[in-house]
Amino acid sequence: MTMITAGLVKELRKRTGAGMMDCKKALVETNGVLDAALDWLRKQGLAAAGEKSGRIAAEGLIGVTIGGNMGALVEVNSETDFVALNAQFQDFVATVAGLTLANEGDRDAVLASGYPGTDRTVEEQLSHNIATIGENMNIRRLGTVAVDDGVIASYTHNAVAGDLGKIGVLVALSGKGNPTALEALGKQIAMHVAATNPAAISVDDLDPELVERERQVLTDQARQSGKPEEIISKMIEGRLGKFYREVVLLKQAFVIDGERTIEKVLSEAAEELGSPVSITAILRFGLGEGIEKNETNFAAEVAAAVAS
Numbered sequence: 001m002t003m004i005t006a007g008l009v010k011e012l013r014k015r016t017g018a019g020m021m022d023c024k025k026a027l028v029e030t031n032g033v034l035d036a037a038l039d040w041l042r043k044q045g046l047a048a049a050g051e052k053s054g055r056i057a058a059e060g061l062i063g064v065t066i067g068g069n070m071g072a073l074v075e076v077n078s079e080t081d082f083v084a085l086n087a088q089f090q091d092f093v094a095t096v097a098g099l100t101l102a103n104e105g106d107r108d109a110v111l112a113s114g115y116p117g118t119d120r121t122v123e124e125q126l127s128h129n130i131a132t133i134g135e136n137m138n139i140r141r142l143g144t145v146a147v148d149d150g151v152i153a154s155y156t157h158n159a160v161a162g163d164l165g166k167i168g169v170l171v172a173l174s175g176k177g178n179p180t181a182l183e184a185l186g187k188q189i190a191m192h193v194a195a196t197n198p199a200a201i202s203v204d205d206l207d208p209e210l211v212e213r214e215r216q217v218l219t220d221q222a223r224q225s226g227k228p229e230e231i232i233s234k235m236i237e238g239r240l241g242k243f244y245r246e247v248v249l250l251k252q253a254f255v256i257d258g259e260r261t262i263e264k265v266l267s268e269a270a271e272e273l274g275s276p277v278s279i280t281a282i283l284r285f286g287l288g289e290g291i292e293k294n295e296t297n298f299a300a301e302v303a304a305a306v307a308s
Contacts, residue, residue, distance in 0.1 A: 002032030012037055018127055021119050055079055055136040058288035061090065062168035063097035064154045071152040071170040072101040074142040075285045079135040089137075090161050092129055096122060096139060097163070105144035145281040150174040153186025157194050169193045172281035177273025185269055185277070188256055193284050198249035201279055206248065214243050249282065 004027045012023040012034060018041050030036035057077035061084050065072050076093045083089050095116060103109040115125040122139075130137050145152060150173050157167035171193060173186040200206045215236065222235040245251045250263040260268070262279075270277045 004028055004032055008032060008034065012041075018131065020121070020124050022124070022128065056291070057136045057138050058291040060084060060137070060287060061093045061160065061164045062156070062166065062285045062287055063093040064156050064163040064165075064168040064170065065094070065097040065101050066152050066154055066170075067101050069148065069150075069152060070101060070104070070144055070146040071154055071172075071283075072097050072105065072142065072144045073168045073170055073283050073285050074100050075140045075168075075287065077138045077140050077288065077291070078133075079137075083133060083135055083137075084160055084164075086133060088129065089133060090164055092125065093164055094162065096142070100142045100144065105142060107139075107142060110142060111139070141285065143283050143285075145170045145172045145283050147172040147174055147280055149176060150280075151179055151182045151186050153183055153190050155187060155190035155194050166287045167194045168285050170281075170283045171279060173277065174280045175270070175273060175277040176275040177269075177277065181269075181273060182277070185265075188254075189262065189265075189279065192252070192255045192262065193249065193282050195255050196249075196252055197284060197286070198252060198282070199247040201249045201282060203244055203248050203251070206244075211240075215240060218243075249279065 009023045026037040026040045057079050059081040060077040063074045074097045099110050099113045111123040113122050115122050153171045155169045156163050156165040159165040169190040171186045171190045218236050218239045222232045254260045266277050
């Protein structure tokens with residue numbers, strides 16, 4: 001029997017995009033003949049991943065999970081939103097979210113983790129799913145938040161199953177009060193973050209470059225008024241204050257009532273619970289944000305498919 005070397009497996013994987021274990025099995029089945037192994041993979045429907053890797057994947061699901069004092073978010077993309085209803089895809093997203101939690105957000109460790117119930121790694125299972133489901137997919141990003149003393153709260157928007165949806169949010173709420181009350185407050189704040197997508201928790205947390213760019217734009221706009229410099233200076237500070245109220249979480253009006261700021265909400269909660277309450281971390285993933293999508297005519301695609 002021909003020895004199946006690592007080089008052979010690597011070459012077959014490079015040519016097909018199939019998982020490592022699938023490539024090894026194909027070579028064993030075909031006695032190490034590369035072309036025959038490639039054909040074997042094609043017959044099994046496992047040689048398509050490489051062909052799909054260049055196609056835009058901007059749909060899919062956000063997965064959310066919490067364990068103890070840590071929570072994890074993952075975004076797994078697919079080409080169409082139909083895949084979000086696929087049970088195999090949903091299970092994959094939920095599993096990757098769990099492994100992200102277990103590996104504390106270490107992407108390399110997650111990809112190298114064994115995929116439950118198989119002899120594949122997560123990365124190899126992704127290739128397997130691409131081949132069997134028939135669309136390009138990508139584990140685009142993952143992350144975690146943790147809290148030393150408090151709760152991790154979550155919110156999933158447009159959920160299709162469990163903690164799987166189009167927007168996922170985690171909020172780390174620090175406090176020593178009633179955990180149930182903290183959890184309820186954290187859930188409301190997570191919903192607020194989903195709606196407003198703040199750039200930072202506090203003014204001090206804002207990216208200085210973002211603030212400087214905004215200041216420059218406001219300065220240019222104010223100077224067009226022709227007013228004296230001392231007036232312009234006050235105009236800029238006033239408009240910066242408005243900017244902070246738009247992008248800084250603590251300065252934003254609470255979406256639940258539209259009146260109190262988040263800062264005020266925390267202050268009132270601290271009085272009720274008898275101890276300070278603060279937001280130490282937030283993490284928000286919106287599906288496909290930042291990905292340039294192809295503009296397609298769905299009706300024309302269906303008509304073409306029917307005609308073919």
